[in-house]
Amino acid sequence: MRVIILSAGQGRRLLPLTRDSPKCLLHVQHDVSVLEFQLRALAACGVTHASVLVGFNADQVEETLARRPVAGIDARTVYNPFYHLSDNLATAWLARSEMRGDFLLLNGDTLFEPAVLTRLLASPVAPLTLAIHQKDDYDDDDMKVSLDAEERLLAVGKTLPAEIISGESIGLMLFRADGPHAFRAALEAAIREPEALSLWYLSVVNSLVGSVEIRTAKINDLWWAEIDCPEDLEGVRKTLAQAGDLVAPLASHPLG
Numbered sequence: 001m002r003v004i005i006l007s008a009g010q011g012r013r014l015l016p017l018t019r020d021s022p023k024c025l026l027h028v029q030h031d032v033s034v035l036e037f038q039l040r041a042l043a044a045c046g047v048t049h050a051s052v053l054v055g056f057n058a059d060q061v062e063e064t065l066a067r068r069p070v071a072g073i074d075a076r077t078v079y080n081p082f083y084h085l086s087d088n089l090a091t092a093w094l095a096r097s098e099m100r101g102d103f104l105l106l107n108g109d110t111l112f113e114p115a116v117l118t119r120l121l122a123s124p125v126a127p128l129t130l131a132i133h134q135k136d137d138y139d140d141d142d143m144k145v146s147l148d149a150e151e152r153l154l155a156v157g158k159t160l161p162a163e164i165i166s167g168e169s170i171g172l173m174l175f176r177a178d179g180p181h182a183f184r185a186a187l188e189a190a191i192r193e194p195e196a197l198s199l200w201y202l203s204v205v206n207s208l209v210g211s212v213e214i215r216t217a218k219i220n221d222l223w224w225a226e227i228d229c230p231e232d233l234e235g236v237r238k239t240l241a242q243a244g245d246l247v248a249p250l251a252s253h254p255l256g
Contacts (some may be wrong), residue, residue, distance in 0.1 A: 001047045001121075004098050006201075007035060007108030008055030008083040008091045012231050022056045024108050025064060026233060029240040034227060035061065036068060036109055042104075043072040044114040045121065050075040050097040053091050083170035085197055092190045092201035103164045105201075107171030111236060112224040120174050121218055126215040126218025127179030128205065130156070132167040136218050141228060144201055145216065156206050167216070169202065170224050182212045223232040244255075 012025025018026070032040075039050060054061045054077045065075050078098065080091050092105070092233040106222075112131075121130045128144065130153065138144055146155040147166040156169055175183055188202045190196055208214065227234045 001048040001104065002051065002098065002100075003042050003047050003101060003104040003106055004092075004095045005035070005038060005050060005052045005106045005108055006088050006091050007061065008080040008097075009108070010054045010056040010084075011109070011227075014227075014233065017230065018056075020057070021060060022054075023227065024052075025060060026069060026227070027177040027234070028111065028227075028236050029243075033064065034111065035064070035232075036240065037069060038108075039073055039075060040225055041072040041112060041117065041237070042106075043070050043113050045117040047104065048073055049118075051095060052077045053095055054078070055091070075128050080110060082197070087189070087198055087200055088102075089199040089201045089204060090197055092204070092209070094116070096184050096187055096232045099175070099184050101180065102174070102176045103180060105173050105175065108225045110171035110224065112170070112172065113220075113222055116170075116172065116219045116222045119219055119222070120172065123174070123215065123217040124167060125176050127175065127177050127182060127212045128153075128208070129174045129215045129217055130178075130205075131170050131172040131174075131219050131224075132216045133170050133224065134167040134218065138162075138165055141198075143171070147216060148205055151216050151218075153205075155209060156202050167218070170219065171226065172224075173205075173214065176203055179212065181206060 005023040010017040025033045028037055050073055058079055062077050079181055080094050123129050132145055144160045144165045145167050148162040165251055186208055190204050227233050
């Protein structure tokens, strides 16, 4: 299984922490970075190949991957020279050649315990399956989803009306069967639109609703986190400090 990790951005909302180093290299537990934590969780679930999309200070990411390889997973980088001009739709498009066979797509700021990925991989086969989390309230930054009675995706976006929100996408999804082909084709069409550089790749996922079966996997009882701002980073560091160890123990001792 292959994963594509979108880590090209600087993470400006985390300034000054990301003034000289990309978000994916911020430490979350001891000297382990966001990216290394992700790779360890992925490797723990049997993922063997990672394509890491880089941009801001890409040489730092490449040096770190060479200096601290994660056992069991071969990680290589794909450079986005337009990272400072584009949102992540363009970054995903640049990774289209990596989208062969079944693959995972992961946001560069999403952390999770291995049980999250285990559940996603065990879900019924569908062209596309999103890991989702449900809670009582959603804020403006949440990538919200609307589902039908059988928990298939009806819509995904940040501005969905409150009355149709069923959960949020955590930034981890699985493409299988004809999903990779459909997603690549939709990316090729979307990148030609005038507003392409300002769009998220989830707008492409939204455009596939109706033509592709998109399923969801709930991970409400499992630990995950998104790091957008200093408060998020501090919360993750506190949680992982209390956990007492890294990814392998988290697999058998899920965080609440």
